[in-house]
Amino acid sequence: MTSFPIPPYSVVNRRLFVKLPKPNPPNSYSKKNRAFEISCGHSYFEARDIKYRPPGTQINLLNDVSFTLPEKSFGLIFGRSGSGKTTLLQLIAGLTKPTSGSIYVQRYSDDGSPTQPPVPLSSERVGIVFQFPERYFVADNVFDEITFGLPRQKSDLKVKELIARRLERAITSVGLNGIPLDKNPNSLSGGYKRRLALAVQLVQSPELLVLDEPLAGLDWKARADVVKLLKNLKKELTILVVSHDLKELTPLVDKSWRMDVGGLLSEKPLPA
Ligand SMILES: Nc1ncnc2c1ncn2[C@@H]1O[C@H](COP(=O)(O)OP(=O)(O)OP(=O)(O)O)[C@@H](O)[C@H]1O
Numbered sequence: 552m553t554s555f556p557i558p559p560y561s562v563v564n565r566r567l568f569v570k571l572p573k574p575n576p577p578n579s580y581s582k583k584n585r586a587f588e589i590s591c592g593h594s595y596f597e598a599r600d601i602k603y604r605p606p607g608t609q610i611n612l613l614n615d616v617s618f619t620l621p622e623k624s625f626g627l628i629f630g631r632s633g634s635g636k637t638t639l640l641q642l643i644a645g646l647t648k649p650t651s652g653s654i655y656v657q658r659y660s661d662d663g664s665p666t667q668p669p670v671p672l673s674s675e676r677v678g679i680v681f682q683f684p685e686r687y688f689v690a691d692n693v694f695d696e697i698t699f700g701l702p703r704q705k706s707d708l709k710v711k712e713l714i715a716r717r718l719e720r721a722i723t724s725v726g727l728n729g730i731p732l733d734k735n736p737n738s739l740s741g742g743y744k745r746r747l748a749l750a751v752q753l754v755q756s757p758e759l760l761v762l763d764e765p766l767a768g769l770d771w772k773a774r775a776d777v778v779k780l781l782k783n784l785k786k787e788l789t790i791l792v793v794s795h796d797l798k799e800l801t802p803l804v805d806k807s808w809r810m811d812v813g814g815l816l817s818e819k820p821l822p823a
Contacts, residue, residue: 596620596672596759596789598654603638603647603814611650612638613814618806625781625803626791627821630810636793637682639810640761643791645674672759678752682764685736685744693739694732697721697750721754724787725780742773746780759789766796774799797821 603613612635620626628636642649655669681687690696697718702710722728725746730739736747745765752760765781766774774796781790782803794800801821809819 596654596676597657597669598643598649598672599652601639601642601649601652601654603635603642604650611814613642613649613816616652616814616816618808618816618818620789620791620806622789623785623787624789624805625785625800626789627797627800627804627807628791628793628810628816629795629797629807629819631812634810634812635814636810637763638814639816640679640763640791640793643672643759643761644677644679645672646679675755676758678755678757678760680748680752680760680762680765682767684748684751685741688736688744688747691735692733693727693730693736693747694718696736696747697754699751700755717754717756721750724753724784725750726776740773741769742776745769745773745777749780749784753784757788759791760784761791761793763793764795765792766794766799778803 597619599617601613601616602611604611616639618626628639630636638647641647643654654672657665657667657669660666688696690699698714701714701717722730727743727746727750730743736744739747749760762781765777769777778799781792781800784790785803792800801823804821807819807821808816810816
């Protein structure tokens with residue numbers, strides 16, 4: 552895990568993120584330069600030539616990172632510890648700005664040509680689940696944990712309905728039905744805590760979900776459950792995972808990359 556300072560998790564987790572870099576001017580776009588795309592519907596999220604040098608340091612953690620991930624597909628980034636994988640996820644989620652390069656959304660027509668100028672990837676479209684997310688639970692019951700980042704004026708009927716709808720959808724998609732909403736999150740099993748952490752993000756309706764080591768610290772049963780859950784979520788949204796657990800995740804993976812020391816990313820298909 553990275554050690555550089557980020558805003559308190561209670562804020563980060565609810566995606567009240569820092570502002571994103573400005574997009575390149577539309578006429579600077581060229582398909583030849585395309586580096587990193589994630590599609591959503593007919594939209595593509597694209598980033599290219601990302602470099603990142605932490606403030607006050609002399610060496611780039613990430614160097615010209617580029618890749619493309621089609622919509623509703625599952626991308627996996629693996630590689631040596633300390634190579635910069637977590638840092639890349641944080642950039643994609645908008646928690647910190649790249650030193651150079653850009654991440655944005657692009658729409659393409661069926662023949663592969665861009666249909667409109669690219670727009671910056673808004674952090675509101677991205678949900679991030681950190682490694683060991685349960686360490687950052689902030690509420691003392693499941694309902695408050697999931698709805699923490701939703702509008703607070705619960706007396707408003709429309710807001711109440713919105714919260715109820717989103718809550719039900721999030722709970723259903725992670726299989727938390729049957730868990731009392733007044734239960735303390737810390738009393739859940741390891742696997743259910745992970746489900747809850749996913750629900751916290753899903754309630755915000757992200758289009759891209761990024762997860763850092765989603766299986767870490769779980770027993771075999773909970774790991775299998777999370778893999779199954781991710782497989783289902785892939786039908787609804789695009790998923791990008793950083794993990795060392797290649798064997799268990801391989802059946803889900805559509806595209807994979809290896810991050811090498813020096814922050815260099817290259818596409819590496821996994822053996823079937
Ligand atoms: N602001 C910073 N200043 C100095 N070094 C940093 C900063 N941010 C991250 N690092 C270092 O950069 C390296 C990359 O960290 P990162 O957590 O992204 O790697 P990782 O590939 O995810 O590692 P792991 O697989 O162990 O989680 C680490 O050695 C980390 O300590």
